[in-house]
Amino acid sequence: MAGIYGVLGVSDTERIFLNTLGQSAVYNAINEYMAMHNAELAATLGVFVGETTTDFKRRYFLPGGGRLQNMGFSPQTAPAAVKTSGYWDVAFPLNEWGAGLAGNRIAYAYATVQDLAREVDGVRMRDVATVRYEILNALLGSTQTTFVDPINGSLSIEPLANGDSVVYPPVLGSETEATETHYLESGYTVANISDTNNPFVTIVNELEEHFGAPTGGSNIVTFISSDITAKTQALTDFVAVTDMRIQPGDDTATVFGLPAGLPGRILGTVCGAWVVEWRHLPATYTVSIHLDAPAPLAMRVDPSYTGLGSGLQLVSTNDKYPFTESFYSHRFGVAAANRLNGVVMEIAAGGSYSVPTGYL
Numbered sequence: 001m002a003g004i005y006g007v008l009g010v011s012d013t014e015r016i017f018l019n020t021l022g023q024s025a026v027y028n029a030i031n032e033y034m035a036m037h038n039a040e041l042a043a044t045l046g047v048f049v050g051e052t053t054t055d056f057k058r059r060y061f062l063p064g065g066g067r068l069q070n071m072g073f074s075p076q077t078a079p080a081a082v083k084t085s086g087y088w089d090v091a092f093p094l095n096e097w098g099a100g101l102a103g104n105r106i107a108y109a110y111a112t113v114q115d116l117a118r119e120v121d122g123v124r125m126r127d128v129a130t131v132r133y134e135i136l137n138a139l140l141g142s143t144q145t146t147f148v149d150p151i152n153g154s155l156s157i158e159p160l161a162n163g164d165s166v167v168y169p170p171v172l173g174s175e176t177e178a179t180e181t182h183y184l185e186s187g188y189t190v191a192n193i194s195d196t197n198n199p200f201v202t203i204v205n206e207l208e209e210h211f212g213a214p215t216g217g218s219n220i221v222t223f224i225s226s227d228i229t230a231k232t233q234a235l236t237d238f239v240a241v242t243d244m245r246i247q248p249g250d251d252t253a254t255v256f257g258l259p260a261g262l263p264g265r266i267l268g269t270v271c272g273a274w275v276v277e278w279r280h281l282p283a284t285y286t287v288s289i290h291l292d293a294p295a296p297l298a299m300r301v302d303p304s305y306t307g308l309g310s311g312l313q314l315v316s317t318n319d320k321y322p323f324t325e326s327f328y329s330h331r332f333g334v335a336a337a338n339r340l341n342g343v344v345m346e347i348a349a350g351g352s353y354s355v356p357t358g359y360l
Contacts, residue, residue: 025327030120030314037124038311041131044263047221049334050295052310054154054303055092058337062086065177066168086177088166091155092300093147093333094311097130099123100327108324123328127312130264132280134334138297139287139345142183142353147333155233157181157335160296160342168340171209177265182206183353185346190284192349195229199345200235200271206343211293217272222288223264225281228347232275242269244265261290282356288343296342300333 042049064086069079094158101119144164145157161168161180168180184206188197200222207220224232232238257264264278273288283285289296302308308331318325336342346353 026116027314027316030116033120034124034312034314036182037127041311043126043261045131045135046295047262047289047291048295049141049297049299050337052299052301052332053092054301056094056149056155056300057089058298059093060088060090060338062088062167062177067175086167086169088158088339090155090158090298090330090335090337091147091297092335092337093155093157094149094300094302094331095333096329096331097127098329099126100275101324105324123313125186127328127330130330131332131334134332135297136280136287137359138334139342140282140285141355142344143355143360145360158339160336160344161339166339168210172213174207180210180340182340182343184343185350185353186345186347188347188349190228190231190347193228193235193347195236198235198237198271199286199347200232200237200273200275203286203343203345204272207288207290207341210340211290219259219274219291220272221259221262221274221276221277221291222286223278223281224286225283226279227275227283228286229267230294231278232270235270238268238270238275241266246337263282273323282358284347285356286345286347288345290341293341294338296336297334298337300335302331 062085064084066082069082071077071079093275115350139160142159144159144162147155147157149155161182163179163181163183166179167177170176170178184202186193186197186199186202193199203222204218204220208218211218233240259274262274262276264276265279267275269275277338278287301310310331312328312330314326315329344353346356348354
């Protein structure tokens with residue numbers, strides 16, 4: 001992404017004071033730069049967030065299971081009416097996240113473009129960290145929470161499928177709707193991961209039973225914390241991504257068709273799943289998603305008619321001094337939408353899944 005220097009049309013080696021450029025020019029340049037930041041962030045985290053929405057609540061209707069009725073060879077009566085039923089409800093929070101400008105009119109009178117670049121990059125980093133945390137919070141938290149919306153009242157924010165009363169469509173091999181739990185515990189520690197204790201077998205099966213098990217494997221990705229990396233690479237079924245400095249031999253199994261836009265480092269494949277080391281995951285946790293199914297989360301933003309804008313932006317509180325009397329703002333909320341497309345596994349032997357410290 002082009003830096004703030006490029007947006008302002010100046011060199012990063014020039015010592016230019018902000019007042020030389022003018023407040024309006026600086027203000028507009030920052031918001032242009034933030035628009036590029038927002039696009040880059042959306043592309044990176046799009047694997048988790050399938051859409052932005054202005055809805056505060058949504059209902060997903062389900063097709064149901066069962067079979068057709070046997071009417072015999074020459075039926076004399078019409079079949080009994082069958083009503084398709086079943087649904088799940090989700091809701092989305094909406095909060096404002098922000099950062100104030102660190103300075104007054106005197107400080108900015110002496111500030112240079114280099115000072116501005118350092119401040120803007122700091123805000124960008126904090127924004128990425130905030131969005132990433134909210135995404136992880138929505139995935140790792142296994143219980144329903146309540147968000148008090150000043151306009152729409154109390155909203156029930158749902159996690160991924162967590163064994164509640166919602167009945168989902170039949171899985172592969174079944175004809176009956178059933179509840180689902182996608183928060184799992186392995187039953188063994190990271191040190192005991194082996195070909196016998198292989199968490200990826202369970203993870204892949206949990207997603208394929210909902211989205212299909214095609215010949216050749218599914219497009220599933222499992223993000224793992226760095227403490228799980230070595231044990232994963234030691235599995236017999238693990239095939240590593242080829243080192244860019246090494247030309248593999250003719251009889252060497254290699255990985256191809258790497259998915260793009262994933263955060264973290266793609267290690268290889270195991271049991272039909274891409275394995276990505278993502279160091280922002282808490283230790284002993286994995287998050288898995290089917291890349292060919294609708295993403296698990298949705299992001300709520302303000303309706304366009306409010307004029308509040310979307311993404312990280314610099315908001316002015318004074319038309320005459322748009323830069324020095326402003327603050328950084330990002331209004332959004334993240335929650336589960338497709339409750340079936342996500343499996344979270346804790347690699348532990350405590351008896352049941354537990355939410356990691358620091359998350360809901």
